[in-house]
Amino acid sequence: MVKSDRHLSHLSYDRFTQYFRYGAVDTLGDNSVIYTSDINGQFNIWTQSYSGNAVPGYQRMLTAFHDRTVRDFAVSPDGRQIYFMADCNGNEQFQIYRIGSSGGDPISITSDETVRHELNKGSIHPGGKLIAYCDNSRTRTDFDLVIMDIRSGREKRPLHEGVIWAFPVWDKTGTCLTATQINSNTDMHSFIYNMRKSKTAEIMPHAEEGVVAAVGWTEEGKVLVVSDIGHEFRNLFLYNPENEKLMPVFEGKNDVDGALYTPVTGEVVYAINTDGYTELYRGRPGSRFARIQMPCRGHLSSVLSGMSVDLKRRNLAIVWAPDNRPPEIAIVGLSKRKSSILTDSMAGGVxxxxxxxxxxxxxSFDGRMIPAFYYRPAGRRSRFPAVLSIHGGPESQERPGWGYEGLYQFLQCSGIAVLCPNIRGSTGYGKSYQKLIHRDWGGDELRDLRAAAEWLRNRREVDGEGMAVFGGSFGGFAALSCVTRLPEFWTAGVDICGPSNLVTFCKSVPPFWKRFMRDWVGDADTEADFLMERSPITYIDRTKADMLIIQGANDPRVVKEESDQMVERLRQLGRYVEYIVFPDEGHGFTKSENARKGFGAVARFLVERLRGKD
Known part of the structure; x- marks a missing residue:
């Protein structure tokens, strides 16, 4: 274990937030990268040049939004135009814009603020005249595949079968594109749409529940596919549309997090998830793949939008998250097999x-071994308090890194341990493990959390009388479940935008979510008793812990009323609760100032409750 410097224990939480966040990344043809970052306090598009062995150049801001958040973008084939999607104050009603890569004013491609539009990295036609995206303008419950003529604005909807379509990617010729039909987190079908023939063919047709996700094309017209059909984990294949044959690229006991094809070398680069860490590999299909060495252990911070290839320099640009520092933009040399960090966002921070x-x-109770990351204070001889942090999703994964704006690291340096479990329902451990959360919110995963609390309490170095629970989104629901149904463990609890009442939650989710709710959580109309039996608000009178609840007023996923009703009942019962509402945020934080305020309040609250105001 690395020993920390003693003086870190005296740093304020603000020092841990003095860094820049990065989102999507891509490469331009002029030896520069393009990425989203909150350098100016809001996620905007920036470019940065580099030369030689990834020697960084200057940064230049392309967009200058304050109330809008750039979520993702696509670069035109000639590198001259950037198409991006952005929403206002966290409402997730994404609109599509265009801006020149050399600068200028953004031009709206879409403008209906009641409709959600989603583009993908492969959305721009090779000829640059068409854009493929998905939206729910026809009906708010579905997402159609839309192909728009950029100049005229004329559009057609070749795929609109009353489902959710996502992730369109054009092939090299511009004749075909792939799109993925999403039925649930564990059931996806991918198709090839031939624009000339107006025909659609399914890739790897399957009747059973499973994932087939097309993620890219090769120069020869083959499709990179991530799939768990016939496997426990999501493996990588090369699919030939001509004869429908599959070539395995990676098969193993790890999920493939992402993959891309590099036309210059004819190689495939893919990322696998090993206990939450990312391992990168490169090679030609059918031959042996070599592991790419990174400067430090970590993971891909942005899986869907976090990898891109510079074809001229044969460099891979990624958003890399070390396990004890904030994420950075990294450049991986595919020819020399060397990698380096391009940015240094923590300068002047910790x-x-x-x-x-x-x-x-x-x-856990049934003999399952639950993986977790344990952030332990260094150099502490006396017993210390601890926080149990529960990730959102629930079908996602706690990964090692600069957790919640440096909150984990601040707590470490303040003499507070943090345990971050990947309870049943988490991704990265096989589809059987992931599916255990389906229709069991507040069920066996709460027994996992009891086991986590007991593990902490039984640790010789942990003060079992000073424990708190923290979480956001599903993690907020789980934190509320802990303080109401396992009240004997907790001194304090923190909930950020978590559902408190599963009946009202299931009824208030976005329209395109409602098709999932019965098989994911439960049916609010026919199973209200079951859902209330699993809802934290049902057991609110058992709460002993002091509470901090944080909510975005514009949250479309977990609406503000979920937090309002919890706070109102706690106050009626005379329990201690602090309630912070951000009027210009949605589900989480988009603005860096709000993130610092929100997690700053969490840091202050936890330190005061667990270590005292001194």
Whole structure:
């Protein structure tokens, strides 16, 4: 374990937030990268040049939004135009814009603020005249595939079968594109649409529940496919549309997080998830793949939009998240097999070394070993308090890194341990493990959390009388479940935009979510008793912990009323609760100032409750 510098314990939380966040990344043809970052306080598009062995050049801001957040973008084939999607104050009603890569004013491609539009990296036609995206303008419950003529604005909807379409990617010729039909987190079908023939063919047709996700094309017209059909994990294949044959690229006991094809070398680069860490590999299909060495352990911070290839320099640009520092833009040389960090967003922030988390496992009620990351304070001889942090999703994964704007690292340096489990329902451990959360919110995963609390309490170094629970989104629901249904463990609890009442939650989700709710959580109309039996608000009178609840007023996923009703009942019962509402945010934080305020309040609250105001 790395020993931390003693003086880090005296740093304020603000020092841990003095860095820049990065989102999507891509490359331009002029030896520069393009990415989204909150350098100016809001996620905008920036470019940065580099030369030689990834020697960084200057940064230049292309967009200058304050109330809008750039979420993702696509670069035109000639590199002259950037198409991007952005929403206002976290409402997730994404609109599509265009801006020149050399600058200028953004031009609206779409403008209906009641409609959600989603583009993908492969959305721009090779000829540059068409854009493929998905929207729910025809009906708010579905997402159609839309192909728009950029000059005239004329559009057609070749795929609109009353489902959710996503992730369109054009092939090299511009004749075909792939799109994925999403039925649930564990059931996806991918198709090839031939524009000339107006025909659609399914890739790897399957009747059973499973994932087939097309992620890219090769120069020869083959499709890179991530799939778990016939496998426990999501493996990588090369699909030939001519004869419908599959060539395995990676098969193993790890999920493939992302993959892309590099036309200059004819190689495939893919990322696999190993206990939350990312391993990158490169090679030609049918031959042996070599692991790419990174400067430090970590993971891809942005899986869908976090990898791109510079064809001229044969460099891979990624958003890389070390396990004890904030994410950075990294350049990986595919020819020399070397990598380097291009950005240094933490300059002026936290000096010295902070211990990396330890991967641990604890046994749950049914004998399952639950993986978790344990952020332990270094150099502490006396017993210390602890926080149990529960990730959102629930079908996502806690990964090692600069958690929640440096909150984990601040707590470490303040003498507070953090345990971050990947309870049943988490991704990265096989589809059987992931599906255990379906229709079981507030069920066996709460027993996993009891086991986590007992594991902490039984640790010799942990003060079992000083424990708190924290989480956002599903993690907020789980935190509320902990303080109401496992009240004996907690001194304090923090909930950020978590559902408190599963009946009202299921009824208030976005229209295009409602098709999922019965098989994911439950049916609010026919199973209200079951859902109320699993809802934290049902057990609110058992709460002993002091509470901090944070909510975005514009949250479309977990509406503000979910937090309002919890706060109102706690106050009626005379319990201690702090309630912070951000009027210009949605589900989480888009603006860096709000993120610092929100997590700053969490940091202050936890330190005061667990270590006292001194």
């Amino acid at each position: 000096p010295g070394n902070i211990p990396s988390p330890e991967l641990v496992h604890f046994e």
